[in-house]
Amino acid sequence: MIIKTENIEALIKSAISQYKIHQDTGISQGTISDLRLGKSIIDNLSVANAGKLSDYQNKQIIKKLQAAIGQQRYIELIAFLTRNFNEIVDSQRDLAKSDEGDNSDLIMANILEADFKERLTDPLFIAQCANIINKIK
Structure with missing residues (x-):
């Protein structure tokens, strides 16, 4: 916790x-x-x-966010963030496996993955993401 x-x-x-x-x-x-x-x-x-x-x-915070954007949009937001975080981690792992990559790239992929998992449980971070997405749209 x-x-x-x-x-x-x-x-x-x-x-x-x-x-x-x-x-x-x-x-x-x-x-x-x-x-x-x-x-x-x-x-x-x-x-x-x-x-x-x-x-x-x-x-x-989650209740307020869900009330503001709706339950379905909240679920879509979490899915969007998860999908994009996974793509970033996969890209870092691909770099580690390539000829240009090295062990530090794999270490960074693992660090990013751990950080992303933690951020997806942080309602303040999720609310900030929702605000950013709403400003762009």
Whole structure:
């Protein structure tokens, strides 16, 4: 699990009520209140609570994106990104196998593949991609 403090910060600053966050995550309203009032800081959260808040904010981002572009367009966006990321990785692997390629090209293909897999689970990145695509179209 990747915990992003910027996700938690955005959630704490959001208009979502403490009660709603508590209901959906199981984290006490007191903990959420302390974060909002500055009585506590994100760095002092337990890993479990930080993970719950980060995951909850990711779900909120995905819901907003799906509401903005529609469920089908969201699915198409993920497919588009996956397909293009795979083409980039395959191209890097092809370079590694060619006469001009070497071991560093294969290493880079593996790094790109790992990075792309992580990015496809990051709702903020996906939302940024959707914004870029909408600006181009």
